Amino acid sequence: MPDRSYLDWPFFTDAHRDLAGRLEAFAAAHFDDHDDEGDVFDFAKSCVSALGEAGFLKLTVPAEAGGTHERLDVRSLCLAREILGYRHGIADFSFVMQGLGSGPITLFGTPEQRARHLPAIGEGRAIAALAMSERNAGSDVANISTTAVEDGDSYVLNGEKTWISNAGIANVYSVIARLGDAPGAKGLAAFIVEADRPGFEVAERIDVMAPHPLGTLRFTDCRIPKANLLGKPGEGFKIAMSNLDIFRSTVGAAALGFARRALDEALARADDRKVFGQRLSDFQLTQAKIGEMATMVDASALLVYRAAWTKDSGAARVTREASMAKMYATEAAQKVIDEAVQLWGGMGVVSGNMVERLYREIRALRIYEGTTEINKLVISGQTYQQYRQGNAGPAGKSAGGA
Incomplete structure (x- = not known):
């Protein structure tokens, strides 16, 4: 338990x-x-x-x-x-x-x-599914090239989306596409696309090391009614970021679940495994690993639930808190799981073993919904913004210093 x-x-x-x-x-x-x-x-x-x-x-x-x-x-x-x-x-x-x-x-x-x-x-x-990523637009959402063109009482979509979770099994997709001539993020809009629309197809399934239902979507003169526009034209980036502001913290929570399981598997293995006449858990090197793993699990939990509580308490945005939770928890889980595999020894890399499955499962979480590198930049930007707002005084000097 x-x-x-x-x-x-x-x-x-x-x-x-x-x-x-x-x-x-x-x-x-x-x-x-x-x-x-x-x-x-x-x-x-x-x-x-x-x-x-x-x-x-x-x-x-x-x-x-x-x-x-x-x-x-x-x-x-x-x-x-x-x-x-x-x-x-x-x-x-x-x-x-x-x-x-x-x-x-x-x-x-x-x-x-x-x-x-x-x-x-x-x-x-x-x-449900979210269709945002493209081959040249992952973290760089403003580079989306799938287009939506107004045509009478409809919008017509053309382009491809890839790395789409639930591609092929979803009934309804929230799609981010380019509408109008505004550059970058200003030109994006969000749409509802039902899977039975003519011109919509699942072009391929994507196989990854931890099997998930992923695929590539193709829109070929896919006509949807204007009533399927979400928000206003030009709000696509805002809609995408507002959605991630809620769900980015939950990626850290999933990683936390993986890490807890890995820690429990490591504890059980170390207590059961006999090496050189004693339990593996009796060795100080093992105890040091367990101590570090347990600390990373608790630190992840504190960051994840701090971000979640802050959002639930009425904060308009939790960009900094959610990015911290996602970045730290996914990186920490990778380390915890790796140590669990090490403590399991040869059995840890046998296909089907829980820690082997976790080892494959955790890797993608450091990439999707904001890579670790992107989240570091987000956190830095948010931290500098708070610092400058709180410390800028006359002539650009610190409010509290000469």
Whole structure:
């Protein structure tokens, strides 16, 4: 049983503690023994169905669409990702994509758009996806080249999106495309594209080292009604960043779940393994590793739930806090998992072993939703902005010095 003592921290309410208990029991019963031998696309769909039937996907939509909370509760989203990630990466992935994929609709959709799509997503009857990345536009969102052209009462989309999670199994996509002649980020807009639209296709599946349902989308004169525009023309970048401001912290939470599992696997192995007449856990080198791993897990949890609590407490943006949580927790999890593999020795690299699976699973989290390098730049920029706002005095001097 993973450590849950952190639930007593003041970040959480009794409702969060109740959620953690219910989801822990559900995840242990449904996802802990999956053998990864079947089709990952089918497994992801089954995860959505199971989570929807159990009511947990209601965390990914607001109350007006049948959701649990009036607005998205980031602490609940983080708890869910951590607990599901502890059990299985695809279970975590399937949960969060319902929120990340529909987030632009939740945040910027009209009442009609929200009513049309969100209830089915919150019940697991429909699957959501976010289509933003392109081959030459990942972290550089302003470089998106997929176009949307106004044509009568429609927009016509052309271009490709790649590295798209849930490509091929999603029913509804939130798509960021270029609309009009404004340069860079100013020219972006967001749209709802249903999977059955003529001119929309899944061009390929993408196989990665930790199997996930990923693919490339192609839009060829794909016509959608003007009613599918999210927000206003030119707000695409704002919509994308507002969505990430909520969900970036949850990437750190997923990494935290992976790290907790790796720590528990390492503790069990070190206590059971006999080396040179004593337990592996009796060696000081092992104890030093465990001490470092446990500290990184707790530090990750503090950053993740600080960011989530700050957002839930009414902060308009948590760019700095979310970037810190995502950057540190994913990097720390990589180190914790690597140490767990080392403590498992040869068995740690055997295909199918939990720590081997975690070793493959964690790597992508250091890249998507803002690479570690991009997040360092974001944190630096935010830190300098706060410093300059708080310290600039007359003639550009520090307000407190000569």
